[in-house]
Amino acid sequence: MSLETAPATRASLAQRPVRRHRRTTAIAIITVGAALLSVGGGSYAYWSTQTALTAGPVTAGDLNLSLGAGTWTLKGVLGTAQPVANLTTVKIVPGDVLTLTQPIDVTLVGNTIAADLKAEVGSTFTSGALGSNLDVVLSVASYGTATSANTYRLSSANSGAATATLTVTFKPGTIGRAGATQSVNLNDIAFTLTQASS
Incomplete structure (x- = not known):
């Protein structure tokens, strides 16, 4: 087996x-x-599978600001406004008002766009005895009433040319010799256009 x-x-x-x-x-x-x-x-x-939309293109709008050649005048407490040919030769005293007539060109393109136009001042206007005794005021008659200090809220309807008026006033109530012989830089004033977010 x-x-x-x-x-x-x-x-x-x-x-x-x-x-x-x-x-x-x-x-x-x-x-x-x-x-x-x-x-x-x-x-x-x-x-x-994949199917493309048939919606077509969408295009971005635009926001821009340009300044033309402005003109300055000076008005004292006792006189009338006089043209200023050369700002570097001007010696301001309390009560004086420097006025800038400034052509501006605003570009605002967009279905829902809103923007704030402002006049902003730099450090020479916010420090020193002279700067602290100067008032800067922006006015644009064609834009109506300012929404806040030196600020206008614009829409696409405001796109195009306008004329801004900017005044720099040496406060008449300045005490003693405050600001005497000091200077401010007018280039420290800037026009800004910013899209509004609130």
Whole structure:
């Protein structure tokens, strides 16, 4: 009995390495396939589609401000306004009013645009005895009433040319010799146009 089964047992033992080898080969093929999928993005293709809008283009508006050549006058407490040819030669005293007539050109393009036009002063107007005794006031008659000090709220309806008036007044109530011989830089005054956000 044992003699008859011995060959079968030997045959089974001989076939085992072959099956193990086949299993190992299959695992290796699967591993290589997974690696190739990983290199290729590791994803399968799914259905997709795309349809473009037919709305057409949308275009940005614009905001800009330019200044023309302005003219200055000087009016004292006892006199009438006189043209100023050269500001660097002017010596102001309490009660004097320097007036700038300033052409401006505003560009406001946009369906919902609103912007604030301001006259802003720099450091020489906010420090020193002379600067602290000067009042700067912006007025633009065609824009109506200012919304706050030296500020006008504009819309696209205001786009185009206008004339601004800027006055620099040496306060008549200045005490003693405050500001005597001092100077301010009129280039420290700037017109700004900023899109409104509130």
